[in-house]
Amino acid sequence: MGSSRLPGKTLKMIAGKPALDLLLERLSRAREVQDIVVATTEDPEDTPIEVLCQRLGYKCFRGSTEDVLSRVVRAARQTNCELIAQITGDCIVTCPEVVDLAIQTFRTTGCDYLSNLMVQTYPQAVDARVFRVDDLENIDQNLAGEDTALREHPYLYFEEHGDQYKLVNLYAPAKHHRPQWRLDLDYPEDLELLRILFEDLYTEKPKFNLDDLVGYLDSHQYLMTLNQDMGRKPLRP
Numbered sequence: 001m002g003s004s005r006l007p008g009k010t011l012k013m014i015a016g017k018p019a020l021d022l023l024l025e026r027l028s029r030a031r032e033v034q035d036i037v038v039a040t041t042e043d044p045e046d047t048p049i050e051v052l053c054q055r056l057g058y059k060c061f062r063g064s065t066e067d068v069l070s071r072v073v074r075a076a077r078q079t080n081c082e083l084i085a086q087i088t089g090d091c092i093v094t095c096p097e098v099v100d101l102a103i104q105t106f107r108t109t110g111c112d113y114l115s116n117l118m119v120q121t122y123p124q125a126v127d128a129r130v131f132r133v134d135d136l137e138n139i140d141q142n143l144a145g146e147d148t149a150l151r152e153h154p155y156l157y158f159e160e161h162g163d164q165y166k167l168v169n170l171y172a173p174a175k176h177h178r179p180q181w182r183l184d185l186d187y188p189e190d191l192e193l194l195r196i197l198f199e200d201l202y203t204e205k206p207k208f209n210l211d212d213l214v215g216y217l218d219s220h221q222y223l224m225t226l227n228q229d230m231g232r233k234p235l236r237p
Contacts, residue, residue: 001045002065005187010089011048012191015198019185020049022198023092024058029207030096032103033085039075041065069154073140076133084131086155090185091125092194095210102128102170112165113158121172123217124232125183126210128170129155135165176210181217182227189227196223 003009011018017025020038027036037059040046046062053060061078063071076084085103087094098116106114114130116122139157143150150157158165172178183197184190201208201216208216217223 001049002041002043003186006185006191009185009191011052012185014092014191014195015202018052019092019194020052020089021056022202023087023089023094024053024056025206026092026094026096027087027099028096030085030099030103032100033096035059035079035081037061037075037079038089039063039068039071041071066148067151069136069140069143069151072154073133073137076136082133084133084136086129086131087127091127091183092185093123093125093183093197093213094128095126095213097209098122098126098170099128102130105168105170106130109168110166111168113155114168114170115155115159116170116172118159118167118169119171120179121177122170123176123178123181123183123213125185126213131155131158176214178214178217181224182230182232184232186232187227187230189230193223193226 001008001010006012010020014022024036027033038049038053039061040049041064042062043065050060050062059079061071061075063074072084072086083103083106085099087099102114102116112131112135116128136154143157158167182190183194185194197216201212205212
């Protein structure tokens, strides 16, 4: 809730629902996902997130504001899971079939870390990262120094240490190859775009998939001009 660019973005109303509600609704359709946990902070301003999760029937874990790495590890251990498919809360268009494919590909390739963002081919915000809890816990325990970027982004250690881990990038099929599209929820301009998109597409087809999303935006390309000057925050200064 403490976003500096769009305060309270997690619960901004879109198509009559809080943004987080829409994301959880979409993730609940992922067949490879056995449990969903919202890992938020202990900051009092994030209490409404826990209240929403309780109302909707989802687990909520609250941990460190700055040390996201330890927060995710602790949330995973309380859930007693082996794999994490990490989705950030501002990626509300993440598609369950992409999450399923990411988990399936992780298992079939025998990799240590899978992401569809190391080389961006999917639309931005149709994101998925998969890794083992044991590996993340080892990183958490053995991470030397106070590298704030590695603590803020739990997956970053994998990407910066490809010599230690087998990394796999998940590429979008040609029909979904739209890496230039920005669909994150980070700025007021993003909120304007997503409100129009969900009012049109979600209202008509609540279970819209990636085919539907791409088809809609191909025919409404003016929406991409609403936030064309925005960008994702760099992982390191």
